[in-house]
Amino acid sequence: MTTTTLTTREKVEKSLARRRAAETRFRLYGMASVFFGMLCLVVLFTDIASKGVSVFQQTSLTTDILLDSRYLNLNKGSKVEEVRFANFEGLIKRHFAKSLQPKSRSEKRELFKLISPGAAWQLQELLLANPDALDTTISIELLMDDDVDQWFKHDRDLTKDEINNRLSEQQLTWLNQWIAEERLDSHFNTLFFTNGDSREPELAGIxxxxxxxxxxxxxxxxxxxxxxxxxxxxxxxxxxxxxxxxxxxxxxxxxxxxxxxxxxxxxxxxxxxxxxxxxxxxxxxxxxxxxxxxxxxxxxxxxxxxxxxxxxxxxxxxxxxxxxxxxxxxxxxxxxxxxxxxxxxxxxxxxxxxxxxxxxxxxxxxxxxxxxxxxxxxxxxxxxxxxxxxxxxxxxxxxxxxxxxxxxxxxxxxxxxxxxxxxxxxxx
Missing domain, CATH: 1.10.3720.10 (MetI-like)
Known part of the structure; x- marks a missing residue:
């Protein structure tokens, strides 16, 4: 009788041990699945944040430019429609051509590609807000092209062999010159929150x-x-x-x-x-x-x-x-x-x-x-x-x-x- 009782007890204890082990494994599986899910979320959010946080910074060039009324064919009494159709883009190109003096037409094209098309819109909005700025030299932060923006925020510390750079050697020379003069810098990208969609990435907003x-x-x-x-x-x-x-x-x-x-x-x-x-x-x-x-x-x-x-x-x-x-x-x-x-x-x-x-x-x-x-x-x-x-x-x-x-x-x-x-x- 005693031997039979001990044998039954051992069986019960072994059964309880297996049951506890199964419950422990189940809890571990549950904890592992929760941990795996949290890890996937962390990886996902980290990847999105690492790629998207830089959008809140926008690269611009600080420059002094003369709002020439004769070139723009404007005066302080000009109507809004006349200001909107003025050649601000040509004024910007003339300004940079005089200051940097590119040697050939191809260098001029490379130089003008560094400036965003939105720079002309900036001058237009500034003149509409302050007509007295006409015929004065103003200091303004002009928007740079999206290729310059990406280079300045991500690639400028890399060598030419490490990146697939869309900028030429001459363009990089001008950009590095502006950096040395502390004129090229990034600031909070308000346009991302105030602009609508655009074909130009640096002007696109939400x-x-x-x-x-x-x-x-x-x-x-x-x-x-x-x-x-x-x-x-x-x-x-x-x-x-x-x-x-x-x-x-x-x-x-x-x-x-x-x-x-x-x-x-x-x-x-x-x-x-x-x-x-x-x-x-x-x-x-x-x-x-x-x-x-x-x-x-x-x-x-x-x-x-x-x-x-x-x-x-x-x-x-x-x-x-x-x-x-x-x-x-x-x-x-x-x-x-x-x-x-x-x-x-x-x-x-x-x-x-x-x-x-x-x-x-x-x-x-x-x-x-x-x-x-x-x-x-x-x-x-x-x-x-x-x-x-x-x-x-x-x-x-x-x-x-x-x-x-x-x-x-x-x-x-x-x-x-x-x-x-x-x-x-x-x-x-």
Whole structure:
């Protein structure tokens, strides 16, 4: 008997040891998977940040230039249209040709390639803001070409053999001369946040994309939130429990898992082909994103309504409240924090969508900043898509910089949802 008892105990102990070992391995696998996921995120964000952080610096050349009224054919009383059509580009070329005296026409071309086409726009804006500057010598930081910008920020400490440099030896000589004179330097790139899109990388910015994104999300929020909340209240509180209601609920749950590009095709078929809404506008983008976010908002709103304890309803009924009073005076205020959280998460999802907007034409090259919801526009994810397809090295930098801005918006919206949930929710 004793031997049998000891043998059984040993078997139980071995079984427990195997079970504990299996549980330990499972915890280690879980920790390893979490660590691997975090490592991938760190590598991804580090790679994006390393490529995009330099976009917030822009290279410029400090120079003194005479705003010659005779060359520009202007006077202090000239109209705005005359100033805009003045030959500022030729004035800049004449200035640098006199100061550096290139020996041949090819050297002149190489010299003029160092200056951004936006330099003429800088002089134009300066003269429009201060007409008294005409016929005076001004000190200004002229924008440099994107090749110069990339060389100054990344490649100037490398040897010729280490980089695929697009600058000639003569151009490098001029640039190094300006560096020695402390005239070539980088400063905070305000144009990245104040300009719209451009074919010139050093002039391209995200102002138009950000404003288009905000207008699109405004349309989405104004449509999806009231419709989604109203649908959730009806389905949860007023709808009869029959076969039709079950079909509607199943379809709402299925729509939440439909690929987003399908909503783009739906928007193109309905809003463009049937209703004639203009392509590439925040209004059209907001309508399409409303279709996409409605299932998410309805599901989260219904979950928030279900989370309200039945005792709230029973107490209100016990005091003589009607059905509408119970729902709108008691249930809805208590469920609103959860509804707001779900809505913000739905807006964050809409903010990062690209595929449905490509289907409705928001991939167009739009330079102007939109003024309202019916103006041609693009959005930040589509702007990132367009820049990523450009061959210039400077556009790769701007792609990563725009991704950083988009991630900042997404993190802000998700953090807002978490804060609202923690501060407004009630524990029963």
């Amino acid at each position: 102002h138009g994309a950000i404003k288009g994104t905000l207008l699109t999300l405004m349309v989405t929020l104004l449509l999806s939130f009231p419709i989604g909340v109203a649908a959730a209240i009806y389905l949860e509180e007023f709808a009869p429990r029959n076969r039709m209601t079950e079909i509607v609920e199943i379809n709402i749950n299925n729509l939440a898992a439909v690929p987003s590009i399908i909503f783009g095709l739906l928007g193109m078929a309905i809003f463009i082909n049937i209703f004639g809404v203009s392509r590439s506008t925040p209004l059209l983008g907001g309508l399409v994103l409303t279709l996409m976010t409605l299932p998410t908002i309805i599901i989260s709103a219904r979950a928030a309504i279900k989370a309200v304890p039945p005792s709230i309803r029973e107490a209100a009924y016990g005091l003589g409240a009607s059905k509408n009073q119970v729902v709108f005076h008691h249930v809805l205020p208590l469920a609103m924090p959860g509804m707001l959280t779900g809505t913000i998460l739905g807006m964050a999802q809409a903010l990062g969508e690209t595929a449905p907007l490509l289907m409705i034409g928001m991939v167009a090259f739009v330079v102007d900043v939109p003024g309202f919801i019916n103006d041609p526009s693009t959005v930040l994810p589509v702007q990132i898509f367009l820049w990523s397809d450009s061959p210039e090295r400077a556009f790769l930098e701007r792609t990563s910089g725009a991704i950083l801005v988009l991630l900042s918006f997404l993190i802000l919206m998700n953090a807002t949802a978490v804060i609202l949930r923690r501060r407004l929710e009630r524990r029963w």
